[in-house]
Amino acid sequence: MKRLSLVFILAVVLILAISTQAFAVELLTNGDFELGNGVGFSSEYTYVAATGHSTLWGEGTYALGKDPYDYHAHWVYGPHGDHTTPDDPAVGNMMIVNGSTTPNKVVWTAPTVNVLPGRVYSFSFWGAKSIGEAPPTLDLYINDVKVDTYVADGAVGQWVQYDYHWTAGSATTATLKLVSPTLAASGNDYCLDDFSLDEYIAQVTVDIRPMSDPNAVNNNGKGVIPVAILGSATFDVTTINPATVALDGMAVRFKGKSMTAQASIEDYNFDGYDDLIVHIEDVDGTYLPGQTMGTVTGFFWAGGAFSGTDTLKIVPTN
Ligand SMILES: [Ca+2]
Ligand SMILES: [Ca+2]
Ligand SMILES: [Ca+2]
Ligand SMILES: [Ca+2]
Known part of the structure; x- marks a missing residue:
């Protein structure tokens, strides 16, 4: 039963994470009017x-x-x-x-x-x-x-x-x-x-492997990859739902009977603003060798998506 609910939660989180990847799709046609009158718009004038x-x-x-x-x-x-x-x-x-x-x-x-x-x-x-x-x-x-x-x-x-x-x-x-x-x-x-x-995808500042550079990830399906989302004077990280944070589709690790997301709020870089640190469950084969960029996505409690990128260094595992 517990296992089923874990699978279910992960599935939901993965679907949410994947769906944020397909952002910035234009929903209007002929917004620039190059296709002429009556295409993609109408008017009572x-x-x-x-x-x-x-x-x-x-x-x-x-x-x-x-x-x-x-x-x-x-x-x-x-x-x-x-x-x-x-x-x-x-x-x-x-x-x-x-x-x-x-x-x-x-x-x-x-x-x-x-x-x-x-x-x-x-x-x-x-x-x-x-x-x-x-x-x-x-x-x-x-x-x-x-x-x-x-x-x-x-x-x-x-x-x-x-x-x-x-x-x-x-x-x-x-x-x-x-x-x-x-x-x-x-x-x-x-x-x-x-x-x-x-x-609208809010852009956030992220730090894959907080306080470490290069951001080495061995992506062998073992352990977690810590990711920080940085707070600032204008951005309160407690507005983020930690359970929805994903790194290129890899979900947050959940823990305990209550299945809470493994996450903490702390000012890890000592700039005076709280940051959100989440632990991402490593999934083998997410990255290709030589991949140099990771994308963190997620949702706010109030609705709406965010995204941020950081560099990666994929470490060969054999
Ligand atoms: Ca035009
Ligand atoms: Ca007039
Ligand atoms: Ca880092
Ligand atoms: Ca901080």
Whole structure:
């Protein structure tokens, strides 16, 4: 019975550890608008295909193009183009918008994506206003809940990045929408580009074999490999769930009847900040001879993943 539960816990930890390896997968399609209109996004605004200095004169319209001035004579954008490839005149679309005067119209939305419960996701895009009047604001809704507001507070034509971290909680899908509460007709004109949604992996500082360098690992399936995750003035290591820490898929050693993770909180490097030391169960054959980098992964108690790397020196065992 005890053995079964150990196997079960290890299996869960291994699955969690392996699944953190596949991070930074882009969940949106056509975030840079290079594939044209209606691919990977939709809008309740009216799409305008034709260029001309008055084609985006009407409020609540948008185009995909390289320069706002091509669509509206009052929009001075400067010498550069979209955010993705600003210096290449041959390519480069952005979403060029004349803000709507009608409330609650969706400027941009993407097809619903699948997410993993408890994980943290990073949603970002770049925005620039096309004229100084009535700087636009955009409310971000995720699953019909307003979670944040973007304000285009740069200079005219200056790209400003927006980045929001969202914790999925129990959600298994996410539907993102941008809705502008700015209803001015004069002004409220802007460009959007390079939308992105991917899992947010917090980067942590790790020390494989604390206080030892090189970090020799003989990876023969015997014993444990100690790993430290370093705390700092801005990072409290007690936010980490020690049972979820893994080194390239190798799990923490569990001990005792309660099957607690073999881990301790101590300031091992005497810098005044507590560190988390975990003992990783060595699994034979995890590393190839000559491998020089190890990756530590895990999860926070509050949800969300982290990752950190350190050098390795694989010691031959025969
Ligand atoms: Ca673009
Ligand atoms: Ca306008
Ligand atoms: Ca070390
Ligand atoms: Ca420390």
